Amino acid sequence: MAATQEVKPSNDTAVGTVVPRGGFIAAALTVLAAAAAVFAAQHGFSAYVVTLLALLFINAALAVSLTLTNGLTGLFSLGHPAFMTIGAYVAAILTFSARRKGSMLPDLPEWLAATELSMLPALLIAGLAGGLVALAIGGAVLRLKGHYLAVATLGLIIVVQGLATNWDGITRGGAGLSGLPRHVNVWWAFGFLVFVVALTWRMKFSSLGRAMMAVRENELAAECSGINAARLKILAFVVGAVLAAMAGALLSHLISVVTPKTYSVLLAFNIVVMVVIGGSGSITGALAAAAAITILSESLRPVEESVGLYGLSQVIVALCLILVLYLKPAGLFGSGEPAVVRRLFSGRKEP
Protein backbone atom coordinates (compact mmCIF):
# COMPACT_ATOMS: atom_id res chain seq x y z
CA MET A 1 0.00 0.00 0.00
CA ALA A 2 1.48 3.30 -1.05
CA ALA A 3 2.13 5.13 2.16
CA THR A 4 1.87 8.65 0.86
CA GLN A 5 -1.35 9.04 -1.00
CA GLU A 6 -3.65 12.06 -0.77
CA VAL A 7 -2.71 13.31 2.64
CA LYS A 8 -5.35 15.81 3.68
CA PRO A 9 -3.94 19.29 4.21
CA SER A 10 -4.16 20.17 7.87
CA ASN A 11 -2.72 22.84 10.10
CA ASP A 12 -2.87 20.54 13.03
CA THR A 13 0.10 18.47 13.96
CA ALA A 14 0.02 15.37 16.06
CA VAL A 15 0.32 15.87 19.80
CA GLY A 16 3.79 14.36 19.99
CA THR A 17 4.25 12.87 23.45
CA VAL A 18 7.02 10.46 22.61
CA VAL A 19 10.10 12.01 24.15
CA PRO A 20 13.41 10.48 25.07
CA ARG A 21 14.79 10.76 28.58
CA GLY A 22 16.41 13.88 29.84
CA GLY A 23 15.49 17.52 29.94
CA PHE A 24 16.09 17.70 33.69
CA ILE A 25 18.86 20.22 33.31
CA ALA A 26 16.80 22.49 31.10
CA ALA A 27 13.87 22.18 33.50
CA ALA A 28 16.05 22.88 36.54
CA LEU A 29 17.62 25.93 34.85
CA THR A 30 14.20 27.27 33.88
CA VAL A 31 12.94 26.91 37.43
CA LEU A 32 16.07 28.63 38.76
CA ALA A 33 15.74 31.50 36.29
CA ALA A 34 12.08 31.91 37.17
CA ALA A 35 12.94 31.82 40.86
CA ALA A 36 15.51 34.57 40.31
CA ALA A 37 12.86 36.64 38.55
CA VAL A 38 10.47 36.12 41.46
CA PHE A 39 13.20 37.15 43.88
CA ALA A 40 13.88 40.29 41.85
CA ALA A 41 10.19 41.10 41.70
CA GLN A 42 9.85 40.62 45.44
CA HIS A 43 12.52 43.20 46.09
CA GLY A 44 11.92 45.56 43.20
CA PHE A 45 8.15 45.90 43.11
CA SER A 46 5.37 46.90 45.47
CA ALA A 47 3.61 44.40 47.73
CA TYR A 48 0.58 44.71 45.46
CA VAL A 49 2.52 43.52 42.42
CA VAL A 50 4.04 40.64 44.39
CA THR A 51 0.60 39.53 45.58
CA LEU A 52 -0.62 39.80 42.02
CA LEU A 53 2.27 37.58 40.97
CA ALA A 54 1.27 34.99 43.56
CA LEU A 55 -2.30 35.15 42.28
CA LEU A 56 -1.03 34.66 38.75
CA PHE A 57 0.97 31.58 39.79
CA ILE A 58 -2.03 30.00 41.50
CA ASN A 59 -4.29 30.76 38.54
CA ALA A 60 -1.72 29.22 36.23
CA ALA A 61 -1.49 26.14 38.44
CA LEU A 62 -5.29 25.85 38.35
CA ALA A 63 -5.36 26.12 34.58
CA VAL A 64 -2.59 23.53 34.20
CA SER A 65 -4.33 21.13 36.57
CA LEU A 66 -7.53 21.50 34.56
CA THR A 67 -5.48 20.62 31.48
CA LEU A 68 -5.16 17.14 32.90
CA THR A 69 -8.89 16.61 33.42
CA ASN A 70 -10.44 18.61 30.61
CA GLY A 71 -7.61 18.71 28.11
CA LEU A 72 -5.95 15.31 28.22
CA THR A 73 -8.84 13.14 29.28
CA GLY A 74 -11.54 15.24 27.62
CA LEU A 75 -13.80 15.43 30.67
CA PHE A 76 -15.64 18.71 30.45
CA SER A 77 -15.61 19.36 34.18
CA LEU A 78 -16.50 22.72 35.72
CA GLY A 79 -16.04 21.40 39.24
CA HIS A 80 -12.74 23.05 40.12
CA PRO A 81 -14.24 25.78 42.35
CA ALA A 82 -16.12 23.14 44.37
CA PHE A 83 -12.87 21.37 45.18
CA MET A 84 -11.15 24.71 45.83
CA THR A 85 -13.86 25.58 48.35
CA ILE A 86 -13.51 22.20 50.05
CA GLY A 87 -9.74 22.57 50.18
CA ALA A 88 -9.93 26.14 51.43
CA TYR A 89 -12.32 25.33 54.28
CA VAL A 90 -10.45 22.21 55.33
CA ALA A 91 -7.14 24.06 55.41
CA ALA A 92 -8.66 27.14 57.07
CA ILE A 93 -10.20 25.10 59.87
CA LEU A 94 -6.86 23.39 60.43
CA THR A 95 -4.70 26.53 60.49
CA PHE A 96 -7.09 28.82 62.34
CA SER A 97 -5.88 29.87 65.75
CA ALA A 98 -7.09 27.42 68.39
CA ARG A 99 -7.98 30.27 70.74
CA ARG A 100 -10.67 31.74 68.50
CA LYS A 101 -11.83 28.56 66.82
CA GLY A 102 -13.77 27.17 69.78
CA SER A 103 -16.11 30.14 70.07
CA MET A 104 -16.44 30.87 66.35
CA LEU A 105 -17.12 27.33 65.23
CA PRO A 106 -19.09 25.69 68.04
CA ASP A 107 -19.87 22.46 66.23
CA LEU A 108 -16.26 21.55 65.69
CA PRO A 109 -15.24 18.39 67.54
CA GLU A 110 -12.99 19.20 70.46
CA TRP A 111 -9.82 17.62 69.11
CA LEU A 112 -10.22 19.60 65.88
CA ALA A 113 -10.89 22.84 67.75
CA ALA A 114 -7.69 22.32 69.65
CA THR A 115 -5.64 21.60 66.52
CA GLU A 116 -3.60 24.35 64.93
CA LEU A 117 -1.47 23.17 62.05
CA SER A 118 1.11 24.94 59.97
CA MET A 119 0.56 25.45 56.25
CA LEU A 120 2.21 22.37 54.76
CA PRO A 121 0.28 19.66 56.64
CA ALA A 122 -2.93 21.66 56.27
CA LEU A 123 -2.28 21.92 52.53
CA LEU A 124 -1.73 18.19 52.17
CA ILE A 125 -4.84 17.33 54.17
CA ALA A 126 -6.83 19.81 52.08
CA GLY A 127 -5.64 18.09 48.91
CA LEU A 128 -6.51 14.71 50.36
CA ALA A 129 -10.01 15.91 51.26
CA GLY A 130 -10.60 17.21 47.73
CA GLY A 131 -9.35 13.94 46.28
CA LEU A 132 -11.57 11.83 48.52
CA VAL A 133 -14.66 13.82 47.59
CA ALA A 134 -13.78 13.47 43.90
CA LEU A 135 -13.26 9.75 44.34
CA ALA A 136 -16.61 9.39 46.08
CA ILE A 137 -18.63 11.22 43.44
CA GLY A 138 -16.44 10.37 40.43
CA GLY A 139 -17.89 6.92 39.88
CA ALA A 140 -21.34 8.37 39.42
CA VAL A 141 -20.61 11.73 37.79
CA LEU A 142 -18.12 10.39 35.26
CA ARG A 143 -20.75 8.17 33.68
CA LEU A 144 -21.96 11.40 32.13
CA LYS A 145 -20.32 12.84 29.06
CA GLY A 146 -19.82 16.25 27.52
CA HIS A 147 -22.35 18.87 28.50
CA TYR A 148 -24.08 16.56 30.94
CA LEU A 149 -20.87 16.23 32.91
CA ALA A 150 -20.42 20.01 32.79
CA VAL A 151 -23.89 20.54 34.25
CA ALA A 152 -23.37 17.87 36.94
CA THR A 153 -20.09 19.42 38.06
CA LEU A 154 -21.72 22.84 37.99
CA GLY A 155 -24.28 21.35 40.36
CA LEU A 156 -21.43 20.22 42.58
CA ILE A 157 -20.30 23.83 42.96
CA ILE A 158 -23.78 24.77 44.11
CA VAL A 159 -24.02 21.83 46.51
CA VAL A 160 -20.70 22.69 48.11
CA GLN A 161 -21.66 26.36 48.28
CA GLY A 162 -24.94 25.46 49.94
CA LEU A 163 -23.18 23.25 52.43
CA ALA A 164 -20.65 25.94 53.28
CA THR A 165 -23.39 28.52 53.71
CA ASN A 166 -25.65 26.42 55.92
CA TRP A 167 -23.31 24.34 58.03
CA ASP A 168 -22.88 27.33 60.38
CA GLY A 169 -21.30 25.50 63.26
CA ILE A 170 -18.38 24.35 61.14
CA THR A 171 -18.06 27.01 58.46
CA ARG A 172 -19.50 30.13 60.11
CA GLY A 173 -22.09 30.32 57.32
CA GLY A 174 -22.30 33.03 54.71
CA ALA A 175 -19.89 35.31 56.51
CA GLY A 176 -17.11 32.82 55.90
CA LEU A 177 -13.85 32.62 57.73
CA SER A 178 -11.83 35.79 57.72
CA GLY A 179 -8.58 36.70 59.34
CA LEU A 180 -6.88 33.49 58.33
CA PRO A 181 -3.18 33.42 59.05
CA ARG A 182 -1.30 34.78 56.04
CA HIS A 183 0.85 31.72 55.65
CA VAL A 184 1.13 31.95 51.90
CA ASN A 185 3.44 34.27 50.06
CA VAL A 186 4.66 34.38 46.49
CA TRP A 187 7.14 31.53 47.10
CA TRP A 188 4.42 29.11 48.16
CA ALA A 189 2.51 29.96 45.01
CA PHE A 190 5.63 29.60 42.90
CA GLY A 191 6.54 26.26 44.45
CA PHE A 192 3.01 24.99 43.93
CA LEU A 193 3.05 26.03 40.29
CA VAL A 194 6.34 24.22 39.71
CA PHE A 195 4.92 21.13 41.41
CA VAL A 196 1.73 21.17 39.33
CA VAL A 197 3.54 21.76 36.04
CA ALA A 198 6.07 19.00 36.76
CA LEU A 199 3.35 16.52 37.72
CA THR A 200 1.14 17.35 34.74
CA TRP A 201 4.10 17.26 32.37
CA ARG A 202 5.12 13.85 33.62
CA MET A 203 1.65 12.46 33.24
CA LYS A 204 1.22 13.95 29.78
CA PHE A 205 4.50 12.70 28.35
CA SER A 206 3.95 9.14 29.38
CA SER A 207 2.04 6.09 28.34
CA LEU A 208 -0.54 7.02 30.95
CA GLY A 209 -1.07 10.43 29.34
CA ARG A 210 -1.33 8.90 25.91
CA ALA A 211 -3.92 6.45 27.23
CA MET A 212 -5.86 9.41 28.67
CA MET A 213 -5.77 11.13 25.29
CA ALA A 214 -6.89 7.89 23.67
CA VAL A 215 -9.94 7.94 25.93
CA ARG A 216 -10.58 11.54 24.88
CA GLU A 217 -10.20 10.80 21.18
CA ASN A 218 -12.24 7.62 21.01
CA GLU A 219 -13.41 5.94 24.18
CA LEU A 220 -14.67 2.73 22.56
CA ALA A 221 -11.46 2.21 20.61
CA ALA A 222 -9.45 2.88 23.77
CA GLU A 223 -11.49 0.29 25.68
CA CYS A 224 -10.97 -2.24 22.91
CA SER A 225 -7.23 -1.54 23.06
CA GLY A 226 -7.20 -2.72 26.65
CA ILE A 227 -7.36 0.71 28.25
CA ASN A 228 -9.59 0.86 31.32
CA ALA A 229 -11.32 4.13 30.47
CA ALA A 230 -13.40 4.36 33.64
CA ARG A 231 -10.33 4.01 35.83
CA LEU A 232 -8.35 6.61 33.89
CA LYS A 233 -11.20 9.10 33.97
CA ILE A 234 -11.48 8.78 37.73
CA LEU A 235 -7.72 9.11 38.06
CA ALA A 236 -7.64 12.33 36.02
CA PHE A 237 -10.66 13.71 37.88
CA VAL A 238 -9.18 12.90 41.29
CA VAL A 239 -5.73 14.30 40.53
CA GLY A 240 -7.37 17.46 39.16
CA ALA A 241 -9.47 17.72 42.33
CA VAL A 242 -6.48 17.24 44.65
CA LEU A 243 -4.62 20.05 42.89
CA ALA A 244 -7.70 22.29 42.88
CA ALA A 245 -8.25 21.74 46.60
CA MET A 246 -4.62 22.60 47.29
CA ALA A 247 -4.91 25.72 45.13
CA GLY A 248 -8.02 26.76 47.05
CA ALA A 249 -6.20 26.30 50.34
CA LEU A 250 -3.25 28.37 49.15
CA LEU A 251 -5.38 31.14 47.70
CA SER A 252 -7.38 31.52 50.91
CA HIS A 253 -4.22 31.80 52.96
CA LEU A 254 -2.96 34.40 50.50
CA ILE A 255 -6.02 36.64 50.71
CA SER A 256 -6.67 35.47 54.30
CA VAL A 257 -10.36 34.83 53.81
CA VAL A 258 -12.72 32.17 52.52
CA THR A 259 -16.46 32.50 52.07
CA PRO A 260 -18.91 30.17 50.35
CA LYS A 261 -18.86 32.53 47.37
CA THR A 262 -15.10 33.06 47.06
CA TYR A 263 -14.76 30.33 44.46
CA SER A 264 -17.81 30.57 42.28
CA VAL A 265 -19.15 29.46 38.94
CA LEU A 266 -17.54 32.55 37.45
CA LEU A 267 -14.13 31.26 38.45
CA ALA A 268 -14.93 27.91 36.82
CA PHE A 269 -15.55 29.71 33.57
CA ASN A 270 -12.41 31.79 33.90
CA ILE A 271 -10.23 28.69 34.34
CA VAL A 272 -11.95 26.88 31.49
CA VAL A 273 -11.42 29.95 29.30
CA MET A 274 -7.71 29.83 30.12
CA VAL A 275 -7.53 26.18 29.08
CA VAL A 276 -9.54 26.75 25.91
CA ILE A 277 -7.52 29.79 24.83
CA GLY A 278 -4.26 27.97 25.50
CA GLY A 279 -5.47 24.86 23.70
CA SER A 280 -6.96 21.99 25.67
CA GLY A 281 -4.20 19.68 26.72
CA SER A 282 -1.38 22.18 26.19
CA ILE A 283 0.57 22.97 29.36
CA THR A 284 2.42 25.85 27.72
CA GLY A 285 -0.88 27.18 26.44
CA ALA A 286 -2.52 27.02 29.86
CA LEU A 287 0.44 28.86 31.43
CA ALA A 288 0.45 31.57 28.78
CA ALA A 289 -3.31 32.05 28.83
CA ALA A 290 -3.48 32.12 32.64
CA ALA A 291 -0.77 34.78 32.77
CA ALA A 292 -2.36 36.85 30.02
CA ILE A 293 -5.87 36.74 31.47
CA THR A 294 -4.77 37.42 35.06
CA ILE A 295 -2.70 40.41 34.00
CA LEU A 296 -5.40 41.67 31.65
CA SER A 297 -8.23 41.51 34.14
CA GLU A 298 -6.14 42.96 36.98
CA SER A 299 -4.85 45.85 34.90
CA LEU A 300 -8.35 46.62 33.71
CA ARG A 301 -9.60 46.95 37.27
CA PRO A 302 -8.49 50.58 37.73
CA VAL A 303 -9.99 51.36 34.33
CA GLU A 304 -13.29 49.82 35.40
CA GLU A 305 -13.30 51.97 38.51
CA SER A 306 -12.42 55.22 36.80
CA VAL A 307 -14.94 54.78 33.97
CA GLY A 308 -17.52 53.19 36.22
CA LEU A 309 -17.98 50.24 33.86
CA TYR A 310 -17.80 47.30 36.23
CA GLY A 311 -17.52 43.94 34.51
CA LEU A 312 -15.53 45.41 31.63
CA SER A 313 -12.70 42.91 32.17
CA GLN A 314 -15.17 40.02 31.88
CA VAL A 315 -16.41 41.43 28.60
CA ILE A 316 -12.88 41.76 27.28
CA VAL A 317 -11.92 38.25 28.38
CA ALA A 318 -15.04 36.96 26.60
CA LEU A 319 -14.07 38.89 23.47
CA CYS A 320 -10.58 37.39 23.61
CA LEU A 321 -12.13 33.92 23.85
CA ILE A 322 -14.35 34.53 20.83
CA LEU A 323 -11.43 35.94 18.88
CA VAL A 324 -9.21 32.95 19.64
CA LEU A 325 -11.96 30.46 18.85
CA TYR A 326 -12.58 32.29 15.58
CA LEU A 327 -8.95 32.44 14.49
CA LYS A 328 -7.56 29.29 16.09
CA PRO A 329 -10.38 26.94 17.04
CA ALA A 330 -7.99 24.49 18.70
CA GLY A 331 -6.55 27.22 20.94
CA LEU A 332 -3.12 28.82 20.77
CA PHE A 333 -1.13 25.58 20.91
CA GLY A 334 -3.72 22.91 20.15
CA SER A 335 -3.27 19.80 22.21
CA GLY A 336 0.52 19.73 22.09
CA GLU A 337 3.41 21.83 23.26
CA PRO A 338 5.23 24.21 20.90
CA ALA A 339 8.22 22.53 19.26
CA VAL A 340 10.67 24.88 21.01
CA VAL A 341 9.39 23.90 24.44
CA ARG A 342 9.35 20.22 23.61
CA ARG A 343 12.87 20.30 22.24
CA LEU A 344 14.15 22.25 25.23
CA PHE A 345 12.74 19.92 27.86
CA SER A 346 13.10 16.59 26.18
CA GLY A 347 16.88 16.43 26.17
CA ARG A 348 18.85 14.64 23.49
CA LYS A 349 17.35 13.50 20.23
CA GLU A 350 15.72 10.13 20.06
CA PRO A 351 18.24 7.42 19.15
Place this chain on the structure above:
Amino acid sequence: MSDAPVIEASGLEKRFGGLVAVDGYDLKLDRGDLVGLIGPNGAGKTTAFNLLTGVLKLSSGSIRIAGRDMTGASPHALARAGLARTFQNIRLFDDLSVLENVMCGAHMRHGASTVSTMLQLPSFWRAEDTLRRVGRDIVERIGLAALADRRAGDLSYGDQRRVEIGRALAGGPAALLLDEPAAGLNPAETQDLVGFIRQINEEFGIAVLVVEHDMHLVMGLCDRVQVLNRGKLIAEGTPAAVQGDPAVIEAYLGTGRKEKAHA
Protein backbone atom coordinates in the same frame (compact mmCIF):
# COMPACT_ATOMS: atom_id res chain seq x y z
CA MET B 1 0.74 -21.46 25.09
CA SER B 2 -2.01 -23.75 26.22
CA ASP B 3 -3.77 -26.03 23.79
CA ALA B 4 -7.16 -24.56 24.56
CA PRO B 5 -8.72 -22.69 21.61
CA VAL B 6 -7.95 -18.97 21.48
CA ILE B 7 -11.64 -18.21 21.41
CA GLU B 8 -14.41 -20.62 22.22
CA ALA B 9 -17.82 -19.02 22.06
CA SER B 10 -20.97 -21.02 22.32
CA GLY B 11 -24.63 -20.18 22.06
CA LEU B 12 -24.09 -16.43 21.84
CA GLU B 13 -27.42 -14.71 21.79
CA LYS B 14 -28.47 -11.08 21.64
CA ARG B 15 -31.99 -9.82 21.89
CA PHE B 16 -32.96 -6.19 21.38
CA GLY B 17 -36.44 -6.17 22.87
CA GLY B 18 -38.40 -8.62 20.74
CA LEU B 19 -35.80 -8.79 17.99
CA VAL B 20 -33.30 -11.63 18.15
CA ALA B 21 -30.28 -10.16 16.38
CA VAL B 22 -27.96 -13.08 17.03
CA ASP B 23 -29.37 -16.49 17.84
CA GLY B 24 -27.01 -19.22 18.93
CA TYR B 25 -23.73 -18.19 17.35
CA ASP B 26 -20.79 -20.55 17.97
CA LEU B 27 -17.16 -19.93 17.20
CA LYS B 28 -14.05 -21.98 17.84
CA LEU B 29 -10.89 -20.21 16.82
CA ASP B 30 -7.59 -22.03 17.18
CA ARG B 31 -4.12 -20.60 17.03
CA GLY B 32 -3.23 -19.83 13.41
CA ASP B 33 -6.82 -20.08 12.12
CA LEU B 34 -8.03 -17.71 9.47
CA VAL B 35 -11.80 -17.65 9.55
CA GLY B 36 -14.30 -15.53 7.64
CA LEU B 37 -17.75 -14.56 8.83
CA ILE B 38 -20.09 -13.57 6.03
CA GLY B 39 -23.76 -13.00 5.54
CA PRO B 40 -26.17 -10.65 3.82
CA ASN B 41 -26.92 -7.18 5.20
CA GLY B 42 -28.55 -7.27 8.59
CA ALA B 43 -27.56 -10.87 9.22
CA GLY B 44 -26.10 -9.98 12.62
CA LYS B 45 -22.39 -10.14 11.71
CA THR B 46 -21.39 -6.95 13.46
CA THR B 47 -23.61 -7.77 16.43
CA ALA B 48 -21.91 -11.15 16.80
CA PHE B 49 -18.58 -9.37 16.56
CA ASN B 50 -19.57 -6.87 19.24
CA LEU B 51 -20.66 -9.71 21.50
CA LEU B 52 -17.31 -11.43 21.10
CA THR B 53 -15.42 -8.26 21.98
CA GLY B 54 -17.63 -7.29 24.91
CA VAL B 55 -18.89 -4.09 23.31
CA LEU B 56 -22.44 -5.44 23.58
CA LYS B 57 -23.71 -7.37 26.59
CA LEU B 58 -24.71 -10.97 25.96
CA SER B 59 -28.32 -12.01 26.43
CA SER B 60 -27.05 -15.55 26.84
CA GLY B 61 -24.13 -17.76 25.87
CA SER B 62 -20.56 -18.10 27.03
CA ILE B 63 -17.12 -17.00 25.91
CA ARG B 64 -13.83 -18.62 26.85
CA ILE B 65 -10.53 -17.03 25.91
CA ALA B 66 -7.56 -19.40 25.99
CA GLY B 67 -9.55 -21.71 28.23
CA ARG B 68 -10.52 -18.98 30.70
CA ASP B 69 -14.17 -18.10 31.15
CA MET B 70 -14.60 -14.47 30.10
CA THR B 71 -18.37 -14.37 29.76
CA GLY B 72 -19.65 -10.88 30.46
CA ALA B 73 -16.18 -9.32 30.68
CA SER B 74 -15.67 -5.69 29.64
CA PRO B 75 -13.96 -4.80 26.34
CA HIS B 76 -10.71 -3.80 28.04
CA ALA B 77 -10.58 -7.05 30.00
CA LEU B 78 -11.15 -9.05 26.82
CA ALA B 79 -8.47 -7.02 25.07
CA ARG B 80 -6.07 -7.77 27.90
CA ALA B 81 -6.94 -11.45 27.60
CA GLY B 82 -5.62 -11.31 24.04
CA LEU B 83 -8.52 -10.28 21.86
CA ALA B 84 -7.79 -7.35 19.54
CA ARG B 85 -10.17 -5.78 17.08
CA THR B 86 -10.66 -3.13 14.44
CA PHE B 87 -13.82 -1.25 13.55
CA GLN B 88 -15.95 -1.11 10.44
CA ASN B 89 -15.84 2.68 10.47
CA ILE B 90 -12.23 3.28 11.45
CA ARG B 91 -11.76 4.51 15.00
CA LEU B 92 -8.34 6.02 15.47
CA PHE B 93 -7.06 8.49 18.02
CA ASP B 94 -7.09 11.21 15.37
CA ASP B 95 -5.11 13.87 17.21
CA LEU B 96 -2.28 11.50 18.11
CA SER B 97 0.50 10.54 15.72
CA VAL B 98 0.68 7.19 13.98
CA LEU B 99 3.37 6.06 16.40
CA GLU B 100 1.37 7.26 19.41
CA ASN B 101 -1.68 5.37 18.20
CA VAL B 102 0.31 2.18 17.99
CA MET B 103 1.93 2.85 21.37
CA CYS B 104 -1.54 3.25 22.90
CA GLY B 105 -2.26 -0.27 21.72
CA ALA B 106 0.81 -1.49 23.60
CA HIS B 107 -0.03 0.47 26.77
CA MET B 108 -1.92 -2.37 28.42
CA ARG B 109 1.08 -4.65 28.02
CA HIS B 110 4.03 -2.40 28.66
CA GLY B 111 2.75 0.86 30.20
CA ALA B 112 4.26 1.91 33.54
CA SER B 113 2.08 2.10 36.64
CA THR B 114 0.54 5.38 37.76
CA VAL B 115 2.85 5.74 40.75
CA SER B 116 5.93 4.91 38.72
CA THR B 117 4.86 7.50 36.12
CA MET B 118 4.27 10.27 38.64
CA LEU B 119 7.58 9.66 40.41
CA GLN B 120 9.43 8.86 37.18
CA LEU B 121 11.04 5.79 38.66
CA PRO B 122 13.55 3.86 36.54
CA SER B 123 10.79 1.37 35.71
CA PHE B 124 8.91 4.24 34.04
CA TRP B 125 11.78 4.97 31.67
CA ARG B 126 12.26 1.29 30.93
CA ALA B 127 8.56 1.01 30.10
CA GLU B 128 8.69 4.06 27.82
CA ASP B 129 11.74 2.64 26.02
CA THR B 130 9.97 -0.68 25.49
CA LEU B 131 6.86 1.05 24.24
CA ARG B 132 8.84 3.12 21.79
CA ARG B 133 10.69 0.07 20.53
CA VAL B 134 7.51 -1.97 20.12
CA GLY B 135 5.77 1.00 18.51
CA ARG B 136 8.57 1.67 16.02
CA ASP B 137 8.74 -2.00 15.17
CA ILE B 138 5.03 -2.22 14.40
CA VAL B 139 4.98 1.05 12.47
CA GLU B 140 7.79 -0.34 10.35
CA ARG B 141 5.91 -3.57 9.83
CA ILE B 142 2.70 -1.89 8.70
CA GLY B 143 4.79 0.05 6.21
CA LEU B 144 4.19 3.49 7.67
CA ALA B 145 7.62 4.33 9.07
CA ALA B 146 7.76 7.44 6.90
CA LEU B 147 4.51 8.69 8.42
CA ALA B 148 5.23 7.74 12.05
CA ASP B 149 4.98 11.29 13.37
CA ARG B 150 2.04 12.29 11.20
CA ARG B 151 -1.32 13.07 12.80
CA ALA B 152 -3.32 9.85 12.34
CA GLY B 153 -6.48 11.71 11.36
CA ASP B 154 -4.69 13.18 8.35
CA LEU B 155 -3.77 9.88 6.71
CA SER B 156 -5.54 8.38 3.71
CA TYR B 157 -8.25 5.84 4.37
CA GLY B 158 -6.10 2.88 3.43
CA ASP B 159 -3.27 4.00 5.68
CA GLN B 160 -5.69 4.60 8.54
CA ARG B 161 -6.79 0.97 8.24
CA ARG B 162 -3.18 -0.07 8.57
CA VAL B 163 -2.71 2.08 11.66
CA GLU B 164 -5.78 0.53 13.20
CA ILE B 165 -4.47 -2.98 12.55
CA GLY B 166 -1.05 -1.92 13.84
CA ARG B 167 -2.61 -0.61 17.04
CA ALA B 168 -4.43 -3.93 17.46
CA LEU B 169 -1.21 -5.88 16.92
CA ALA B 170 0.75 -3.74 19.37
CA GLY B 171 -0.97 -5.39 22.30
CA GLY B 172 0.44 -8.76 21.25
CA PRO B 173 -2.98 -10.37 20.76
CA ALA B 174 -3.76 -14.06 20.40
CA ALA B 175 -6.68 -13.29 18.13
CA LEU B 176 -7.35 -10.42 15.77
CA LEU B 177 -10.92 -9.62 14.83
CA LEU B 178 -11.34 -7.46 11.74
CA ASP B 179 -14.72 -5.85 11.10
CA GLU B 180 -15.12 -5.27 7.35
CA PRO B 181 -11.49 -4.31 6.82
CA ALA B 182 -11.97 -3.74 3.09
CA ALA B 183 -14.85 -1.27 3.48
CA GLY B 184 -14.05 1.88 1.56
CA LEU B 185 -10.85 0.55 0.02
CA ASN B 186 -10.22 0.46 -3.72
CA PRO B 187 -9.38 -2.89 -5.40
CA ALA B 188 -5.61 -2.33 -5.27
CA GLU B 189 -5.74 -1.44 -1.57
CA THR B 190 -7.94 -4.45 -0.91
CA GLN B 191 -5.40 -6.69 -2.62
CA ASP B 192 -2.64 -5.24 -0.43
CA LEU B 193 -4.77 -5.77 2.63
CA VAL B 194 -5.36 -9.44 1.84
CA GLY B 195 -1.62 -10.02 1.60
CA PHE B 196 -1.09 -8.11 4.82
CA ILE B 197 -3.68 -10.11 6.77
CA ARG B 198 -2.22 -13.36 5.52
CA GLN B 199 1.23 -12.23 6.56
CA ILE B 200 0.04 -11.36 10.09
CA ASN B 201 -1.61 -14.74 10.34
CA GLU B 202 1.38 -16.71 9.12
CA GLU B 203 4.22 -14.75 10.69
CA PHE B 204 2.78 -14.36 14.16
CA GLY B 205 0.42 -17.30 14.29
CA ILE B 206 -2.33 -14.92 15.34
CA ALA B 207 -5.80 -16.30 14.82
CA VAL B 208 -7.83 -14.01 12.57
CA LEU B 209 -11.57 -13.62 12.25
CA VAL B 210 -12.69 -11.44 9.35
CA VAL B 211 -16.23 -10.14 9.12
CA GLU B 212 -16.69 -9.21 5.53
CA HIS B 213 -19.16 -8.18 2.91
CA ASP B 214 -16.80 -8.76 0.03
CA MET B 215 -17.28 -12.45 -0.85
CA HIS B 216 -14.22 -12.56 -3.08
CA LEU B 217 -11.97 -11.31 -0.31
CA VAL B 218 -13.21 -13.90 2.15
CA MET B 219 -13.16 -16.77 -0.32
CA GLY B 220 -9.63 -15.95 -1.39
CA LEU B 221 -8.31 -15.36 2.11
CA CYS B 222 -9.91 -17.70 4.61
CA ASP B 223 -9.47 -21.41 5.32
CA ARG B 224 -12.87 -21.66 6.90
CA VAL B 225 -16.02 -19.61 6.40
CA GLN B 226 -19.07 -19.15 8.58
CA VAL B 227 -22.31 -17.89 7.08
CA LEU B 228 -24.78 -16.00 9.21
CA ASN B 229 -28.34 -15.25 8.13
CA ARG B 230 -31.03 -13.65 10.27
CA GLY B 231 -28.86 -14.14 13.32
CA LYS B 232 -28.36 -17.87 12.81
CA LEU B 233 -25.36 -19.77 11.51
CA ILE B 234 -26.57 -21.49 8.36
CA ALA B 235 -23.30 -22.95 7.11
CA GLU B 236 -19.69 -23.45 8.12
CA GLY B 237 -16.86 -25.03 6.15
CA THR B 238 -14.26 -24.49 3.48
CA PRO B 239 -14.90 -21.65 1.03
CA ALA B 240 -15.72 -24.13 -1.74
CA ALA B 241 -18.17 -26.11 0.36
CA VAL B 242 -19.91 -22.98 1.59
CA GLN B 243 -20.19 -21.51 -1.89
CA GLY B 244 -22.05 -24.57 -3.11
CA ASP B 245 -24.37 -24.78 -0.12
CA PRO B 246 -27.98 -24.29 -1.24
CA ALA B 247 -28.92 -22.50 1.99
CA VAL B 248 -26.14 -19.98 1.43
CA ILE B 249 -27.13 -19.41 -2.17
CA GLU B 250 -30.69 -18.86 -1.08
CA ALA B 251 -29.69 -16.41 1.64
CA TYR B 252 -27.63 -14.34 -0.75
CA LEU B 253 -29.69 -14.55 -3.93
CA GLY B 254 -33.15 -15.52 -2.79
CA THR B 255 -35.11 -18.34 -4.40
CA GLY B 256 -35.21 -18.46 -8.20
CA ARG B 257 -38.82 -17.39 -8.63
CA LYS B 258 -38.50 -14.06 -6.88
CA GLU B 259 -35.45 -13.12 -8.87
CA LYS B 260 -36.02 -10.60 -11.61
CA ALA B 261 -34.31 -11.59 -14.84
CA HIS B 262 -31.97 -9.04 -16.31
CA ALA B 263 -31.96 -8.73 -20.04
